[in-house]
Structure formats: structure tokens, C-alpha cells
Amino acid sequence: MTAANTGPGVVWITGAGSGIGRALALRYLRAGAIVAGTARRLETLESLPAEARGAGGRFHAFTADLTDLAATRAAVARIDAELGPIRLAVLNAGTHKPTPGTRFNADDVRMLLDSNVMTVANSLDAVLPGLLARRGGMVAINASLAGYGGLPSAAGYGASKAALINMAEALKLDLDGKGITVRLISPGFVRTPLTDRNPFPMPFLMDVDVAAERLWRALETGGDFEIIFPRRFAYILKAMRLLPYSLYFPLVRRFTGI
Template sequence: MTLYRANPKDGVAWITGGSSGIGRSLAKDLAAQGYAVAVTALDDDPIDTLVVETTQMPGRVTAYPCDVTDEKRMAKTVAAIEKDLGPIVLAVFNAGSYIAIAGEDLTVRAFRQSFDVNYFGTINGLVPVIERMRIRARGHIVLVGSVTAYFGWPTTAAYGGTKAAINILAESLKYDFDKMNVRIQVINPGFVDTPLTEKNLLPMPGLVPVNRASRRVARGIKSGGFEVTFPRRLSWGLKLLRILPRSICRWVISTATRWKARPLNFDRRPPSE
């Protein structure tokens, strides 16, 4: 049996984190393909302008504001989308947060916030939507990861950890989702020019404009395999680097990011009790 792949004739595409970056651009791409697109972002994020920008497209965009860290509200959002627009056949879990982590300035809060948004924000939407797809015996799930999931980079102890967890999540669930006729894909982009990467402290080789990145994601959804990664010159180079001894890998990353030359910046006084 050929595994199901989403089609705009079958139902709705739902995108989380759709107010900016890849999510916003992808919403336009999917609306251009004829999808009814439900877009979720925080209540005060500018989804309304996206709705206006897509009014002349074959599909349409409808805003369903929600905080992805709110488990109960995410379940209600899934129910509302299906009641208003129809069955969700494609769910793209794109909402994400990047907090740079320096080894000399660790905080539990930064790690918890990263996992709450990037990982559990995905789980909060995945659980209610997959139950409906399971009953219908078809569906298409897309999880947005990152090439930072391949190994540790400076500043990505939290962000990269969430994206590695997303990759493991996709790989683990694929065994059962295949039996349910639910396709699952993981998107591992390199550096994309979005508000998120503006916070990045590292050099960003192969930086991809956001509209080109979203088109690549849209093509991957339409015809790609389990993992969609780009730009290839970066991602395949990193895949090759990953199979080398860890000491070599760390040397290359440290050199490429010029991280050894970065001075530590911290208060040497002992922490107060």
C-alpha cells in the first residue's frame, strides 16, 4: 500500500508558528496550492495580515491563535479547525524558539522554555490531531527539526537538544504511523533568514532566504521522503562530518565558528545562597 500523502482536495493544512519565518511563508505556498490553511500562533502575533495577503489565492488562510504550550487549548484548537474547515490532513509543527546557551551562564528556565515550546509544543498538537487521523486511517504529519540536531554546536545546548528530540520522535513514531497510513516527515533546514536566526551568535554558512526555504519545504511535503534537509551543500557536509571521530568533529565546528577565540564572559564570584 502506498503511504498517504496530503492533498488539498482531501482537507485542511494546519501550521503552527505561522506568524513569521518559514511558517508564514509556507502558509502562502500551501494556500497557492489550493489548501484551506489553518494558522496558529500566539494571540498577539500578526496572523490577520497573512489572511489579507492570501485572499486572492486558490486556497484560504484562517487564523486560530493559540499558545502551543497550552495542552488543553491546543486540543480545543484542533477540534475548532475540524468543526469550521474540515478534517486536518496535513499538520506542520513549526512553532519554535531559540535561546542561545553559553556554558558559563546556564539557567534551568532557558532549557525548560526551549523544550516547552519546541518539543512539548509539538506534542500538544500532535496527540489530538493524530487521534483523528488514526480514526480516518490517513494523514500527513510534518515535524520541523534542524541540522543542529546532528551534533552539538556552541550555544545550541537547549535548541539543538529539542531538535534532536524531534528527530528521534519522528523516527520512533514512523513504525506505527506507517501501519496507520499516516505519513510522518522531519524537516531539517540549515540556516534560514528568519527572526529566529537574527538571535544567532554564530556564523551562518549557506543562509537561505525564507521564501526559498518554504518552497523547499512545500516540495518536500509534496514529493519528499522521510527527511527533507537543505541546503544540500551544508546538510550533506554535516552528515559526512557526523561519521568522523567526535574529536575531529568538535575541532571542525570550533574552527568554523571561531568559538575558541571567544572569551568567557561571567562573574567569577561564587553564587549567592
């Protein structure tokens, strides 16, 4: 079990312009937090304060291309200078694009690795020195249940999320005892603009506000290293990974209708 993540400090959420990141930012604002939201385009963040009107928190927008290490470091330096120390970094920025084997494109895979893996790596590079110096705080890396095993049309996306799962596991081993909590977020299908692109049925599809509420509770009250939702779908996929491929592939086809 990990300790609860309460107390003063800034909540930094990357990819706060849409999807889970946006819903989580709104939930933290309703809880009275100081939230620094990062996105590539300012217009995706501008309506957040109006949506959170009446909430007790304060929202501050920071635009940055997180695939650019220098820009990411500069954004974190601004947050520290203007708002104060970051207590929680939710590294959520990323994207999805189908990469079916029948139309495989290396440029699409490179884009997904840059958007999903390098944005997290750059964010860690920028935020970890401060957390280590203060010997306190939490880093939460948003991966996906798609990182557990191969899924149709997800050769690039799944590979990027599998990399994040491995990265989070390694960081936990390195940072335990240093005052920093590492959490892995593994959502299943959550209704967002990204999942709307999926060309197949999505079992246990969850509303984004429900997902954000579960994520907020898990981050703020402590719990296991991995935060999973919906749980039933996660446990099914975990069990499937223990099966031989002769059973795994037919089950995936049955679940996805491919």
C-alpha cells in the same frame, strides 16, 4: 519513498505567525489550500490574508498556547468543526534562545523544551486520533540540523531539536501501515527573526521563501522521510557526525568561527 500528500482537507501549520511557518502558509494559500494557522498571538496572523490576496486558498487564524495541552486539543477540535478534517499537520511552532555554557541557565533550557518539544507533543496528542480514525493524512515535524550534534551556544536548542528527530523516527515506526505518513523536516540556517539572534556566522544561509518553496514541494510530491535543506550543509553535518570527536569539535569551530 513516501506517497504524495495531495487531495482535499485542511493544512494545519503551527507557528504560522513568522519565519518558515508564515512563508509556508503563504505558499499553500497560493496553491489554493485551506490553511489553518496557529500562533499564540492573533496580531501575528492578521496580515496573512492581505499578503495572500489574489491567491486561491483560504486562511483561517486560530490562536492557542500550544504548551497547554487542553488549549491545543480545543484548537484542533475547532479546526475540525469549522473547516473540516486535517490532511496535513506541519508542527513548526518553536523558538530559539542562545544557551552558552558561560551563561548556562536551566530556566532557558526548560523554556526551549516546552516551546520546541511539548508544543509538538501536545499537537500530536490533539491531531493523531482523527488521522488514525480516518487512516489517512500526514504529520510533518520541524526539527533542525542543529539536532544532529552539538553547536556553540545551542545546548538547549540543540537538545530540543535532537528530541524531535528521535520522536519523529519513533512515530514513523509506529504509524507505518496505519495510513499516516510521518515526515521529519531538518532545515539548516534560514533567514528568520530567530536565526537573526545567532552570534556566529551561518554557512549556507537560505532565504525563507526559498526554504518554504522547497518544503512545500517535498510535502506535496512525496519523497524521503527526512526533508533537508540546504542539502550541501546537511550532508556536511551528517558526515561530520561519523567523525571522532577529536575531528568533530575542530571542524565545528572552523565552520562557526568560534
